[in-house]
Amino acid sequence: MEFEIGPAGPGDAGPILTVQRAAYVAEAQLYGDPFIAPLVESLEQVRAAVTDAGTVMLAATAGGRVIGAVRGRVQERTCLVGRLVVAPDAQRAGVGRALMTALEEAVAGRADACVLFTGHLSDANLRLYRRLGYTETRRERLAAHLTLVHLRKPLVAGAVAP
Numbered sequence: 001m002e003f004e005i006g007p008a009g010p011g012d013a014g015p016i017l018t019v020q021r022a023a024y025v026a027e028a029q030l031y032g033d034p035f036i037a038p039l040v041e042s043l044e045q046v047r048a049a050v051t052d053a054g055t056v057m058l059a060a061t062a063g064g065r066v067i068g069a070v071r072g073r074v075q076e077r078t079c080l081v082g083r084l085v086v087a088p089d090a091q092r093a094g095v096g097r098a099l100m101t102a103l104e105e106a107v108a109g110r111a112d113a114c115v116l117f118t119g120h121l122s123d124a125n126l127r128l129y130r131r132l133g134y135t136e137t138r139r140e141r142l143a144a145h146l147t148l149v150h151l152r153k154p155l156v157a158g159a160v161a162p
Contacts (some may be wrong), residue, residue, distance in 0.1 A: 001094040003067060005100055008059040012109045013047040015066035016059060016085070020046070023085040030121050031145055038083060056106050060086070062096050070099040072114070079107040081153075083117035085123075100132055104155055113154045120147040 008016060024038040049071055050057050056079075060068035067090040072079045081103065086095045104114055118125040120139065126149060134151035141147045 001062060001095070003010055003060045003062040003090075003093075003095060003098070005058055005060050005098055008050050008057040008069060010047060010051055012057075012059050012066055012069075013043060013050050016050070016057075016069045017041070017046045019042055019066055019087045020083060020085045021070060023070070023091075025124065026077045026088070026118065029067065031119060038085070041089055056103060058092075058099055058102050058106070060099055062090065068095040068099050070103050072103045074107055074110045077112045079103070079111040079114040081114050084116075085097060097132065100128075104153070108155050111155055113152055115150065115152045117150045120149050122149075 015086055020038050020041070024036060028034050028036050049055050052073075055071055055073050057071045058069065059066050066087075068084075068086040070081065070084045070142040072081050074080075081100075084096055084099060086099075107114070114134075115137075116129065116134070117140075118129065129151050132153065137150045137152045139147050139149055
């Protein structure tokens with residue numbers, strides 16, 4: 001699959017939200033929770049993230065269609081990565097890996113590390129992040145059905161995982 005990655009614009013908010021909801025349905029089913037944050041986030045909230053000068057929002061497009069997105073926010077030399085999403089029909093084609101690599105490159109001069117979290121049952125996510133060089137730093141039990149796995153990757157300006 002051929003795709004391009006670039007900065008998301010205000011017009012991408014709706015398509016990003018659509019991809020986000022489609023991507024997180026499987027997570028909601030996995031954890032038995034239809035009210036996870038990415039599924040209840042509003043269009044206005046996504047639009048605010050896209051237009052926030054402090055947020056790096058990248059979108060992957062194929063044939064003019066948004067097929068993935070990721071966002072990051074640098075705070076005190078650490079990039080907080082959030083909402084890596086890939087449309088279900090575009091998963092396992094390298095889109096998520098490419099988005100993460102592009103985000104790391106985009107913040108490398110301003111951040112010394114990237115941090116993120118995912119659910120303990122999200123095996124595909126954990127595999128991807130580990131392959132990209134992220135290591136587990138801690139686990140945080142939020143509820144009987146959910147433990148967050150926190151991961152971190154040091155960044156060296158100009159050097160990103162292949």
